[in-house]
Amino acid sequence: MNVSVVLFTADLRLHDHPPLRAASEADEVVPLFVRDRGVTDAGFAAPNRLAFLADCLHDLDAGLRDRGGRLIMRSGDVVDEVCKVAAETDAGEVHMAGDVSAYAHLREQRLRRALESQGRRLHVHDTVTTAVTPGEVTPASTDHFAVFTPYLRQWSRVPLRDAFAAPRTVRVPDGVGSEKLLSRSGLTGLSEGLASGGETEGRRRMSAWLRSGIAAYEDRHDDLAGDATSRLSPHLHFGTLSPVELVHRARRAGGPGAEAFVRQIAWRDFHRQVLAARPAASTSDYRTKHDRWRSGREAREDTEAWKEGRTGYPVVDAAMRQLRHEGWMHNRGRLLTASFLTKTLYVDWREGARHFLEFLVDGDIANNQMNWQWMAGTGTDSRPNRVLNPVTQGKRYDPDGAYVRRWVPELAEIEGPLVHEPWKLQGLDRAAVGDYPDPIIELPDGLARFKQARGLD
Numbered sequence: 001m002n003v004s005v006v007l008f009t010a011d012l013r014l015h016d017h018p019p020l021r022a023a024s025e026a027d028e029v030v031p032l033f034v035r036d037r038g039v040t041d042a043g044f045a046a047p048n049r050l051a052f053l054a055d056c057l058h059d060l061d062a063g064l065r066d067r068g069g070r071l072i073m074r075s076g077d078v079v080d081e082v083c084k085v086a087a088e089t090d091a092g093e094v095h096m097a098g099d100v101s102a103y104a105h106l107r108e109q110r111l112r113r114a115l116e117s118q119g120r121r122l123h124v125h126d127t128v129t130t131a132v133t134p135g136e137v138t139p140a141s142t143d144h145f146a147v148f149t150p151y152l153r154q155w156s157r158v159p160l161r162d163a164f165a166a167p168r169t170v171r172v173p174d175g176v177g178s179e180k181l182l183s184r185s186g187l188t189g190l191s192e193g194l195a196s197g198g199e200t201e202g203r204r205r206m207s208a209w210l211r212s213g214i215a216a217y218e219d220r221h222d223d224l225a226g227d228a229t230s231r232l233s234p235h236l237h238f239g240t241l242s243p244v245e246l247v248h249r250a251r252r253a254g255g256p257g258a259e260a261f262v263r264q265i266a267w268r269d270f271h272r273q274v275l276a277a278r279p280a281a282s283t284s285d286y287r288t289k290h291d292r293w294r295s296g297r298e299a300r301e302d303t304e305a306w307k308e309g310r311t312g313y314p315v316v317d318a319a320m321r322q323l324r325h326e327g328w329m330h331n332r333g334r335l336l337t338a339s340f341l342t343k344t345l346y347v348d349w350r351e352g353a354r355h356f357l358e359f360l361v362d363g364d365i366a367n368n369q370m371n372w373q374w375m376a377g378t379g380t381d382s383r384p385n386r387v388l389n390p391v392t393q394g395k396r397y398d399p400d401g402a403y404v405r406r407w408v409p410e411l412a413e414i415e416g417p418l419v420h421e422p423w424k425l426q427g428l429d430r431a432a433v434g435d436y437p438d439p440i441i442e443l444p445d446g447l448a449r450f451k452q453a454r455g456l457d
Helices: 018-023 037-041 047-066 078-089 102-117 148-157 199-212 214-220 233-238 243-253 256-277 296-308 314-326 331-344 349-359 365-376 390-397 402-407 416-420 427-431 443-453
Strands: 003-008 028-036 072-076 093-097 121-125
Touching: 003 018, 003 078, 018 028, 018 093, 018 121, 028 037, 028 047, 028 078, 037 102, 047 199, 047 233, 072 078, 078 102, 093 102, 102 121, 148 256, 199 214, 199 233, 199 243, 214 243, 214 256, 243 256, 256 365, 296 314, 296 331, 296 349, 314 331, 314 349, 314 390, 314 402, 314 416, 331 349, 331 365, 331 390, 331 443, 349 365, 390 416, 402 416
Parallel strands: 003 028, 003 093, 028 072, 093 121
Antiparallel strands: none
């Protein structure tokens, strides 16, 4: 019997899965997921993502069993485990999705060499975790786009491949050993409001979003209280949804909301092509401003207040508390909190990026690090010194304060926009907010310090 292995990584689905489609041309297929020791050792196995991953693996296994197959689970060094499974089943080929991080590139190189030494072949498939392959569109002068708008123009002209249906049957060789699938039970430190994972849930959310949410997206995506974004980012991160399929279906829906949503998928691809070309940007400034970020006790105290949602700026604190509770944060909240940490408090963007990765279920190196750099002014932003005022932003994107009152219960009794400036309350009204803190810094002071540090004063 002709056997192929499909190695699932950040593509935990059956629909529109090019590696699985190619592997299924063999007589039998080994659907394999390796709980990679390298990911755990690097500190990326955060509890929220492990729980979501467990949901995804169980759902993937159920889908495979419905088709006559099952998921094979192994743990350890990914190269060693793939080679063991290939040897056990005498598989001639291994299929997997391409990825952009430095770790993913190294994993691919090691796996290719190891398999070739056994007389086997590795096939790496593009457009599994992106809509357009990183590096497919480039400017004339360099290997990647550093500005989004010209990237978007070329990205939008690329003809996308068709989305594939899920396979009807998956025949797995008899006798292939598998570990017990990862489970949520026993995991600690989970966010109380963490969403459920898995392709079934992802497709349910996608259908609901396309049916009743996408039309208003252009007008409402910054509405903090309205919560009118798709919330599909965790499913894109774990690959339970295909970005190719999402773009096709959004374009079929049509209209300004769909166009705005497709732009967000293009942003995701944009960050991946940046990181693919400049892998050091995951930890180093893409465009350095030679910042001498604050350090020491005072900076640590400010950073802890930011992490705990006790800065005294309600919209910042609301967003940080949403992060802890849900393992997710509204996109406008991400911009506000990142601007506040890096520019108002002048704390290193890497501090914020690490904290986000501790909680975000959609914690993704390309999106997380490059968005943090964008807000810190060390990334691809063409206005690197812009500073978002949390009071102004709060009044604009949470005008009646509903988002703040939802996440900062100390301020629940304050009506209207004054909830964004509780330090202006007097007498009994001020006493009613309890131990909610005064601002840890005056905004003009933070702005002046930032301008001085960047040589803008």
